[in-house]
Amino acid sequence: MEPLVHLRGAVVLLGRFPALAGVDLDVEPGEIVLLRGANGAGKTTLLRACAGLVRVTDGDAVVLGHDLRADRRAVRRRIGMLGHATALYDELTVVDNVRFWARAAGATVAHADAALERVALPDRLRDVPVALLSTGQRRRVSLASVLARRPELWLLDEPHAGLDQDARDLVDELVRAAAAAGATVLLASHELDRAEAIATREVTIAGGIVRGDRRLAAVTAPPPAEVPDAG
Amino acid sequence: MTTVTTEPTRGVDVDDAPRSTGSPATRALGAVVLALVGLLVLLGLVTSPAERVQGEAVRLFYVHVPTSTVMFLAVGVAALGSIVVLWKGSVFWDLVAAASAEIAVVLTGLSLVTGMLWGRPTWGVYWVWDARLTSTALLFILLLGYQAVRALPADRTTRARRCAVAALITSLNVPIVHYSVDWWRSLHQPATISTLDPKIDDAMLVAFAVGMATYLLGYLWLLIHRFRVGWLEEQVADLGLGDALAERRAEGLADAGGAP
Amino acid sequence: MLADAALVAGKDLRLEARSRVLLNQVAPFSILVLVLFAFALDVEGDTLEVATPGLYWVTVLLSALLAVQRSSAVEAADSNHDALRLAGLDPAGIFLGKAAAVAVQLLVLEVLLLGGVALLYGTEVTGVALLVATAVLATTGVAAAGTLYGVLAAGLRVRETLLPLLLLPVVAPVLIAATSAFELALGGRSGEGWAWCGLLGVFALVYTAFGVLAFGALLEES
Numbered sequence: 001m002e003p004l005v006h007l008r009g010a011v012v013l014l015g016r017f018p019a020l021a022g023v024d025l026d027v028e029p030g031e032i033v034l035l036r037g038a039n040g041a042g043k044t045t046l047l048r049a050c051a052g053l054v055r056v057t058d059g060d061a062v063v064l065g066h067d068l069r070a071d072r073r074a075v076r077r078r079i080g081m082l083g084h085a086t087a088l089y090d091e092l093t094v095v096d097n098v099r100f101w102a103r104a105a106g107a108t109v110a111h112a113d114a115a116l117e118r119v120a121l122p123d124r125l126r127d128v129p130v131a132l133l134s135t136g137q138r139r140r141v142s143l144a145s146v147l148a149r150r151p152e153l154w155l156l157d158e159p160h161a162g163l164d165q166d167a168r169d170l171v172d173e174l175v176r177a178a179a180a181a182g183a184t185v186l187l188a189s190h191e192l193d194r195a196e197a198i199a200t201r202e203v204t205i206a207g208g209i210v211r212g213d214r215r216l217a218a219v220t221a222p223p224p225a226e227v228p229d230a231g
Numbered sequence: 232m233t234t235v236t237t238e239p240t241r242g243v244d245v246d247d248a249p250r251s252t253g254s255p256a257t258r259a260l261g262a263v264v265l266a267l268v269g270l271l272v273l274l275g276l277v278t279s280p281a282e283r284v285q286g287e288a289v290r291l292f293y294v295h296v297p298t299s300t301v302m303f304l305a306v307g308v309a310a311l312g313s314i315v316v317l318w319k320g321s322v323f324w325d326l327v328a329a330a331s332a333e334i335a336v337v338l339t340g341l342s343l344v345t346g347m348l349w350g351r352p353t354w355g356v357y358w359v360w361d362a363r364l365t366s367t368a369l370l371f372i373l374l375l376g377y378q379a380v381r382a383l384p385a386d387r388t389t390r391a392r393r394c395a396v397a398a399l400i401t402s403l404n405v406p407i408v409h410y411s412v413d414w415w416r417s418l419h420q421p422a423t424i425s426t427l428d429p430k431i432d433d434a435m436l437v438a439f440a441v442g443m444a445t446y447l448l449g450y451l452w453l454l455i456h457r458f459r460v461g462w463l464e465e466q467v468a469d470l471g472l473g474d475a476l477a478e479r480r481a482e483g484l485a486d487a488g489g490a491p
Numbered sequence: 492m493l494a495d496a497a498l499v500a501g502k503d504l505r506l507e508a509r510s511r512v513l514l515n516q517v518a519p520f521s522i523l524v525l526v527l528f529a530f531a532l533d534v535e536g537d538t539l540e541v542a543t544p545g546l547y548w549v550t551v552l553l554s555a556l557l558a559v560q561r562s563s564a565v566e567a568a569d570s571n572h573d574a575l576r577l578a579g580l581d582p583a584g585i586f587l588g589k590a591a592a593v594a595v596q597l598l599v600l601e602v603l604l605l606g607g608v609a610l611l612y613g614t615e616v617t618g619v620a621l622l623v624a625t626a627v628l629a630t631t632g633v634a635a636a637g638t639l640y641g642v643l644a645a646g647l648r649v650r651e652t653l654l655p656l657l658l659l660p661v662v663a664p665v666l667i668a669a670t671s672a673f674e675l676a677l678g679g680r681s682g683e684g685w686a687w688c689g690l691l692g693v694f695a696l697v698y699t700a701f702g703v704l705a706f707g708a709l710l711e712e713s
């Protein structure tokens with residue numbers, strides 16, 4: 001079967017600096033891949049490259065069947081990315097934000113509302129401007145925005161950072177549920193214990209290339225929670 | 232941090248690197264331009280007559296009008312290059328456009344100065360809000376804006392695209408500015424004050440033609456050289472890449488040796 | 492494309508409704524500029540009256556700078572640019588949506604300012620049809636050019652100083668045309684003013700078309 005993500009010798013330049021210096025990586029559908037590496041190793045750039053946000057200047061880069069070197073826009077509808085920043089409009093309410101991002105991706109308002117339910121944000125916060133929320137709460141809203149898109153490939157950049165226990169558990173649960181529903185997940189994290197518990201594979205990045213790659217012990221995942229299908 | 236070495240970059244024979252942007256073709260071109268300049272000075276200042284109405288001031292005409300015309304040509308070339316950059320993304324055309332735009336700034340400035348020098352004996356003041364001067368002043372500022380965009384730090388493709396858009400916005404504006412300023416001045420003043428075009432006789436026509444040729448070829452010469460400087464700059468940047476890649480991977484080895 | 496434009500325009504206008512930046516900051520600023528002009532010029536003679544169209548449009552342009560900056564800043568915050576690119580929206584739609592939102596906000600401001608000059612400069616409002624047509628076309632052009640330059644300068648720390656330098660010279664013809672049209676309208680000679688509207692229409696068309704074509708390329712580079 002065609003790998004979902006296929007990178008061969010991928011080079012990404014940020015300015016003149018080679019953030020990725022020849023990455024070789026194949027990810028099969030349904031995998032949960034943990035990217036580990038020191039700060040500056042290239043994890044974030046790798047995720048952004050898969051999202052088509054940065055230009056791959058050399059090598060092969062095919063994600064979800066789209067050749068990123070030919071057209072890096074087409075793949076975006078099918079992926080969901082959670083970056084360092086929360087990508088929310090400060091003055092808009094939680095509901096406004098999630099609905100906007102959902103509709104932008106072609107999902108419906110119903111999907112958006114269902115996603116909001118899923119991230120367990122207290123009801124009283126729904127009509128509050130996002131600027132007034134705590135970091136953890138904002139992350140939940142971002143998660144809801146990504147969830148509402150129902151992406152085939154999840155790209156998560158340090159999803160546990162700055163979150164409390166409950167929120168971290170929620171992230172793990174959502175990741176497992178997504179994979180169980182057929183999605184593929186790439187996540188970069190420094191929270192190795194937690195991440196290794198949910199990942200099926202661990203890839204080590206250093207100096208802009210892949211240094212290590214190992215399968216992780218298959219974890220018996222709890223039965224996936226109902227992924228609401230708001231049809 | 233790795234120390235900066237002074238060894239020549241690997242893979243390049245420094246002796247082969249060009250020492251200047253000249254070539255036999257440009258030297259020949261340059262010689263022709265110099266000859267034309269000499270001829271222009273002779274014709275413009277010495278052998279052609281003064282005009283009835285404007286007196287000696289008309290001699291600026293041989294310089295001012297060619298400057299203006301070539302200025303528009305330079306902007307046009309920049310626009311053309313920009314279209315190609317946005318359409319196909321070509322490094323060559325990006326450099327051509329940038330070089331042409333830079334020369335256009337100089338030409339526009341010159342056009343303003345010669346226009347003002349022409350105006351002083353004719354109108355008694357250095358500046359009037361005449362349609363041509365005003366449009367040129369606006370173009371000058373637009374081009375300075377372009378230079379500001381060019382100077383922003385960015386990678387090659389980003390800079391090329393931003394500059395292409397800026398250049399196109401500028402050149403699309405040129406006819407609009409021309410018409411609006413023209414109508415504006417004609418509203419407030421009868422047109423006579425703008426008609427400084429002199430009655431031309433044969434000797435003046437020759438001088439004028441030489442002036443046009445001088446500026447045209449001079450622009451071409453400048454364009455080629457400025458383009459080559461840009462081209463060499465890009466090549467220097469590219470040469471660094473192989474080393475940068477190697478350095479980057481070496482980082483990884485050092486890191487991966489220890490704890491991740 | 493149009494659906495995306497409507498979505499983005501709605502988002503920007505909703506943002507304005509909640510944050511009220513235009514209402515609380517830009518509108519008072521524009522009235523302030525009118526007052527400053529009065530301080531700077533002779534209020535006794537007819538200087539203000541004669542200069543009203545020009546002062547009005549200079550005020551509009553300065554306010555437009557703020558509106559465009561705000562429109563651009565909203566996306567620059569919190570890496571919304573990335574999210575916007577990832578969202579799957581048609582870039583041309585994003586452009587039209589943002590430009591439309593800016594245009595609507597500016598038009599509201601212009602109505603307010605018209606009231607302002609009527610009150611402060613004692614202007615008699617005549618030739619309303621020409622005034623409206625001029626305002627709509629001029630605003631469309633300024634919003635289009637502004638949104639395009641806004642995305643060019645997006646994410647740059649020097650955006651605040653760069654944007655005025657880039658935008659104001661480009662919209663200078665709009666200033667000339669709109670001022671002339673207003674002069675004619677307020678002077679009771681509307682008939683002659685429609686030619687200026689033609690020029691404004693050309694400007695609006697050219698920059699809207701160019702924005703639709705080029706916005707996507709610039710968004711990718713931010």
